[in-house]
Amino acid sequence: MNRYAQEVFDEIKRSSHDQPEFIQAVAEVFSSISIVLDKEPVLKKERILERLVEPERIIIFRVPWRDDRGEIHVNRGYRVESNSALGPYKGGLRFHASVNLSKLKFLGFEQIFKNSLTGLPLGGGKGGSDFSANDKSANEVMNFCQSFMTELSRHIGANTDVPAGDIGVGGREIGFLFGQYKRIKNIFEGVLTGKGLSWGGSLIRPEATGFGISYSTEEMLKTKKQSLDGKVVAISGFGNVAWGTVQKVTALGGTVVTLSGPDGFIHDPDGIKGEKIDYMLEMRGSGHDSVADYAKKFGVSFYQGKRPWNIKCDVAIPCACENELDEIDAKDLIKNGCVCVVEGANMPATHTAVELLTKNGVLFAPGKAANAGGVACSGLEMAQNSIRLNWTSEEVDQRLHQIMVRIHNNCLEASQKYGTPGNYINGANIAGFQKVAYAMMEQGLI
Ligand code: GLU
Numbered sequence: 197m198n199r200y201a202q203e204v205f206d207e208i209k210r211s212s213h214d215q216p217e218f219i220q221a222v223a224e225v226f227s228s229i230s231i232v233l234d235k236e237p238v239l240k241k242e243r244i245l246e247r248l249v250e251p252e253r254i255i256i257f258r259v260p261w262r263d264d265r266g267e268i269h270v271n272r273g274y275r276v277e278s279n280s281a282l283g284p285y286k287g288g289l290r291f292h293a294s295v296n297l298s299k300l301k302f303l304g305f306e307q308i309f310k311n312s313l314t315g316l317p318l319g320g321g322k323g324g325s326d327f328s329a330n331d332k333s334a335n336e337v338m339n340f341c342q343s344f345m346t347e348l349s350r351h352i353g354a355n356t357d358v359p360a361g362d363i364g365v366g367g368r369e370i371g372f373l374f375g376q377y378k379r380i381k382n383i384f385e386g387v388l389t390g391k392g393l394s395w396g397g398s399l400i401r402p403e404a405t406g407f408g409i410s411y412s413t414e415e416m417l418k419t420k421k422q423s424l425d426g427k428v429v430a431i432s433g434f435g436n437v438a439w440g441t442v443q444k445v446t447a448l449g450g451t452v453v454t455l456s457g458p459d460g461f462i463h464d465p466d467g468i469k470g471e472k473i474d475y476m477l478e479m480r481g482s483g484h485d486s487v488a489d490y491a492k493k494f495g496v497s498f499y500q501g502k503r504p505w506n507i508k509c510d511v512a513i514p515c516a517c518e519n520e521l522d523e524i525d526a527k528d529l530i531k532n533g534c535v536c537v538v539e540g541a542n543m544p545a546t547h548t549a550v551e552l553l554t555k556n557g558v559l560f561a562p563g564k565a566a567n568a569g570g571v572a573c574s575g576l577e578m579a580q581n582s583i584r585l586n587w588t589s590e591e592v593d594q595r596l597h598q599i600m601v602r603i604h605n606n607c608l609e610a611s612q613k614y615g616t617p618g619n620y621i622n623g624a625n626i627a628g629f630q631k632v633a634y635a636m637m638e639q640g641l642i
Pocket residue numbers: 286287288289358359360361362363389542567568570571572574
């Protein structure tokens with residue numbers, strides 16, 4: 197790490213010692229951009245790193261709500277507004293028992309660079325709550341969303357901060373949140389993305405993250421004169437990201453053979469296609485948060501408590517959550533001849549796993565480049581809301597495809613320009629960082 201980066205990093209380790217995910221994300225970005233810091237002393241003079249790691253604003257609030265039995269519960273709500281140099285704060289809301297400030301600061305920090313890479317006018321942010329919808333009725337989820345938005349509505353707006361979904365926040369939750377915002381503010385505006393199609397949503401938005409991941413994978417494989425056609429693909433997760441990825445990978449000729457949940461993973465050597473893809477939606481809708489049902493329904497193997505990375509595959513796409521692919525998994529993938537690992541989730545591979553994979557010549561794409569299709573399509577939803585028109589699926593998909601190809605090329609180019617050709621982590625961090633850093637300097641001391 198460059199000296200300036202190391203100084204700032206040491207201070208973060210001290211001041212944020214209880215925020216391991218945030219520290220992990222900062223370490224990765226700082227290592228990648230060290231070479232830029234060496235070459236451009238103005239970045240130190242302007243204290244860009246200190247400014248970047250400090251969110252512009254963090255809002256933490258009480259979310260009281262009533263369950264169906266009349267009992268009162270209190271959860272904690274958050275919105276981390278990380279950076280608005282390139283546009284309104286933009287990033288998802290995560291509702292899950294594991295949500296805490298460290299995770300949201302890490303996700304908001306990553307979102308700055310991811311959104312910068314899309315080339316769209318989007319700042320970075322993230323929010324959510326330690327609320328899990330799994331064991332709640334629809335009425336309870338609505339009560340919670342209304343209470344959450346009652347406070348959040350003071351801080352967001354179509355030109356200020358535009359949240360979207362993430363783990364635990366899908367179309368249903370976005371609907372409840374949007375309805376409450378409109379009721380409080382008396383404004384119908386594009387304040388959230390991932391909306392329903394009849395009230396301002398964009399076609400392709402639900403599929404966009406997975407489609408984008410598949411387009412990225414295709415571009416990376418192209419650099420080795422390969423494609424997804426005929427490849428065996430292992431995926432983790434079974435939510436929105438995994439669902440879109442299975443669809444597009446299958447359409448591009450790949451065979452997806454695994455899915456996973458908190459209960460374990462399923463192995464379907466014939467491939468998850470046709471009605472099996474539709475069944476993923478049913479499993480998610482059931483509120484069970486488990487994939488064992490898939491194995492029962494289609495008569496395939498289920499491995500309790502295990503992750504899918506020891507299944508032989510050409511391409512692995514972790515789409516579940518942070519740090520779900522470790523050193524042991526990386527060794528299994530390498531041993532089994534995997535040629536490409538693409539982060540569908542945000543930071544699903546641990547630092548040591550990434551080191552091992554890249555050292556062994558496995559193509560590796562970081563989440564901030566590969567899964568940017570979701571937020572990019574959110575940017576397209578915002579554009580459609582601004583012009584009060586809806587584009588066709590073909591038009592949205594074509595724009596999404598162009599954005600993903602551009603992200604891939606920009607990352608590759610930056611990795612070459614700064615002496616680590618083919619290192620997409622460095623490429624993504626450098627390309628994402630430079631744009632934000634210069635925008636911040638041009639806007640004065642912000
Ligand atoms: N939660 C998604 C992400 O991690 C989407 C964010 C958005 O659309 O604003 O990028």
